[in-house]
Amino acid sequence: MTNKNKRPRPRAGGGGRGAPRGAPGADHPARRGLLDSILAPRVAGATSMPSIRRSLARGGAVVAGTPVLPIAAVALVIAEWLGALALGYEGPFALFVSALALPPVGTSFDASLSTALFGLQGGFFAILGFVGLRAVVQALVVATAVESLRSSPIGRWTLVRALRALPVTLAVNLAGVGLLTLASILGPVLGPAFGLLIQMGALVGGIYLLAFAPVIAVEEGRRLSDTMGRSVRAARMPGAGNLTFAAIYVVASIALLVVPGKPGSDLGVNPTVAAWVLVLVANLGHLVMQATVAFRYLSVAGEVPEAAPKRQPAARGRARR
Numbered sequence: 001m002t003n004k005n006k007r008p009r010p011r012a013g014g015g016g017r018g019a020p021r022g023a024p025g026a027d028h029p030a031r032r033g034l035l036d037s038i039l040a041p042r043v044a045g046a047t048s049m050p051s052i053r054r055s056l057a058r059g060g061a062v063v064a065g066t067p068v069l070p071i072a073a074v075a076l077v078i079a080e081w082l083g084a085l086a087l088g089y090e091g092p093f094a095l096f097v098s099a100l101a102l103p104p105v106g107t108s109f110d111a112s113l114s115t116a117l118f119g120l121q122g123g124f125f126a127i128l129g130f131v132g133l134r135a136v137v138q139a140l141v142v143a144t145a146v147e148s149l150r151s152s153p154i155g156r157w158t159l160v161r162a163l164r165a166l167p168v169t170l171a172v173n174l175a176g177v178g179l180l181t182l183a184s185i186l187g188p189v190l191g192p193a194f195g196l197l198i199q200m201g202a203l204v205g206g207i208y209l210l211a212f213a214p215v216i217a218v219e220e221g222r223r224l225s226d227t228m229g230r231s232v233r234a235a236r237m238p239g240a241g242n243l244t245f246a247a248i249y250v251v252a253s254i255a256l257l258v259v260p261g262k263p264g265s266d267l268g269v270n271p272t273v274a275a276w277v278l279v280l281v282a283n284l285g286h287l288v289m290q291a292t293v294a295f296r297y298l299s300v301a302g303e304v305p306e307a308a309p310k311r312q313p314a315a316r317g318r319a320r321r
Helices: 052-065 068-086 093-098 105-149 156-190 192-210 213-220 224-235 242-258 273-303 316-320
Strands: none
Touching (some): 052 105, 068 093, 068 105, 105 242, 105 273, 224 273
């Protein structure tokens, strides 16, 4: 046998094809942690994520250039207000500045409105209905925004994409309920100061980690778990500014709620013209933010890493050896 035909002997303790059976890396990849498929890997270096200013400009252009979005926003806010009045709501009307907000900011509005209408016990069940309605509206808005960004006509396929994204938008909104519930439990235990930080952190964290999920569902049609994990990986891309974006959105949304003396902050069922202008403009702003999120994800969709492959279980006979 010549030297060319000789097979190299496996190295002691080495990996790869020549590694002895049972050595690390011989038959199976390294064991992955429970959250590795979500939290790893990260993209090395900066990404091509557009700046926040450019993203907001593009989001505003999408809403302004797609008439169905502002028309639907006005119609939805009016319908929600009339529906709340029919159920016995007596104000304040200013609460509706978050009617079309992204979850979990919008989920907080659902919790407040359901509690005001049905009390603590009834509101616990009513919020599920509000969350379902928000999931449907969000799926339609995201599908329309993605179609507009792709320069595609708004029509039957928009509805198909919205239906495809509905399980994800429902999961995102339910996750918002979970975050708010956890914050409300931990807040009183840790005191007022820490409680406020926890509530803010829950809102920012929800926007930061899950805002991309509906866009991914509309654009790529992945499974629910894969969509949620990909949203987290996209959010964590270095240099993207997603955490800053989420914090700005949450702070601005809360400021609209707590600023003193704003129109519509009094009890009553007859909002002033100024109150209507404030509420409608605020909700158009929420649509701009949703379109902005869609633009930011589509700009870097090709750079988001895939989840690490799942470790294949060892065969029983091989494990016994």
